[in-house]
Amino acid sequence: TKFFEILLETDTPVYFHCSAGKDRTGLAAAFLLKALGASDEEIYEDYLLTNELSRPNIERRLEQLENPTPQQQAFVYAFFGVHQEYLDAAYEEILKQSDTVEHYLEEAFGLTDNKRQQLIKKFVR
Incomplete structure (x- = not known):
């Protein structure tokens, strides 16, 4: 709730992040984009x-490992990258609880709709 x-x-820019900058941050950004009226396609593209x-x-990171094994490579990619399936899974869980993401x-x-309209007025030009 604090995020929104x-x-x-x-009235100043807001910088939001997490440890790797992709999981919690990615979901927060997806929620914000959804609240601003972005399409699912735009949200996935951004994610x-x-x-x-x-x-x-x-x-x-891979260079630091010097000859990383396939398992190490997979770990680095999983830790620092994202997959569409991650956001799919989040949406799937959300839709088990509510009929829409909104x-x-x-x-x-x-x-609320009123707060979403305030965000749109503030951030969408």
Whole structure:
């Protein structure tokens, strides 16, 4: 709930992240994009952009391992990258609890239609 409260209350840019910057952050970004009216296609495209932007970090980590085994490579890619299935699984769980993601955002985070409209007014140009 704090995430959307901060976005609604502040007039300054907000930087949000987690340890690897992809799991909690990726889901928060997906929720924000959904609240702003982005299509599922746009949300997935943004989510999967993580892989492209993480590539230098992944390559650096693999170089540090010196001749990484296939298991080590898989671990590095899993830890620093994302897969569509991750977001699919999150949506699947959400839709077990609510009929739509928008309703879930309202039920779980108090993001009413009015608050969503405020976010849209604030962030969509």
